[in-house]
Amino acid sequence: MFSNIYEQLLSKGYAAVIDCIEESAIFEIQKSINSNLINYLILNKKNQYKTFQENFHACKNLLSQHEIQVFLSKKLLIDDLIDKIIFNNKVKDILSFLLGPDLEYLSDFEMAINDKNEIKNDYLFKKYHQEFWSGMGVEALQLWIPIFLEKGMGTIEVIEESHTWGHIPHSNREPIEIPKNHNATILDIKLGSLAIFTSFTLHRTVLNNFDTPRVALPITVRNPYYPNTGNMDLFNFRKIKMSYFSRFRKILGNNQYSPFRILGQDRKDFYKK
Numbered sequence: 001m002f003s004n005i006y007e008q009l010l011s012k013g014y015a016a017v018i019d020c021i022e023e024s025a026i027f028e029i030q031k032s033i034n035s036n037l038i039n040y041l042i043l044n045k046k047n048q049y050k051t052f053q054e055n056f057h058a059c060k061n062l063l064s065q066h067e068i069q070v071f072l073s074k075k076l077l078i079d080d081l082i083d084k085i086i087f088n089n090k091v092k093d094i095l096s097f098l099l100g101p102d103l104e105y106l107s108d109f110e111m112a113i114n115d116k117n118e119i120k121n122d123y124l125f126k127k128y129h130q131e132f133w134s135g136m137g138v139e140a141l142q143l144w145i146p147i148f149l150e151k152g153m154g155t156i157e158v159i160e161e162s163h164t165w166g167h168i169p170h171s172n173r174e175p176i177e178i179p180k181n182h183n184a185t186i187l188d189i190k191l192g193s194l195a196i197f198t199s200f201t202l203h204r205t206v207l208n209n210f211d212t213p214r215v216a217l218p219i220t221v222r223n224p225y226y227p228n229t230g231n232m233d234l235f236n237f238r239k240i241k242m243s244y245f246s247r248f249r250k251i252l253g254n255n256q257y258s259p260f261r262i263l264g265q266d267r268k269d270f271y272k273k
């Protein structure tokens with residue numbers, strides 16, 4: 001059913017999943033981001049504005065962009081918008097097709113905001129890199145989900161087939177060497193679509209010339225039963241979906257299969273996800 005995504009991911013190192021999230025659902029996330037910025041301004045007795053762009057810049061007088069990105073990501077988690085909106089049935093089906101019936105996502109993710117005034121900061125405006133450098137394992141997939149994106153703003157640039165090059169030597173967040181003959185492509189996706197790439201796919205930030213910042217959610221997804229080939233035990237994950245096997249393990253509660261552990265108990269929903 002999703003074999004074209006599967007084949008493209010394996011052959012090119014990335015795939016675009018078109019129209020997998022309702023645009024109206026993305027607007028709900030946009031609204032939440034803006035209202036969290038407004039609440040922060042109210043809390044600090046500062047003026048509030050109508051647009052995301054104005055509120056974001058007003059917050060930048062109070063917090064670093066990194067702090068804003070972390071703060072807004074945590075709010076999306078608390079409001080349950082990632083679980084409800086991003087991991088809808090279609091997205092779950094596609095990820096299960098690629099990774100299997102048990103799925104979880106890295107809940108320590110940090111929203112990526114691309115403000116045209118921040119091109120000198122190599123943390124916010126990233127050069128070519130592999131997610132593997134930051135601890136993401138081969139077994140996982142990286143999603144890039146646009147939240148504020150207008151036509152012409154740019155997305156991310158990936159190097160085709162770079163996932164087959166292995167672990168590329170790097171220093172100070174950039175490769176020491178890249179093969180001369182390579183094909184770079186800027187992902188052609190819009191709101192409601194997302195990109196998937198491997199932990200080895202070289203990718204970088206594309207310049208956003210608009211006054212409005214571009215916003216995307218980079219989220220790592222994995223199957224917890226696959227061996228961890230990175231540093232992923234150091235991060236926090238949240239379950240997206242469980243297989244029959246995992247749910248049955250939860251019903252039993254422990255690996256000693258304690259007899260009559262929940263006999264007569266009314267609560268029946270404790271093993272669901």
Ligand SMILES: [Fe+2]
Nearest residue numbers: 129131203218
């Ligand atoms: Fe990245």
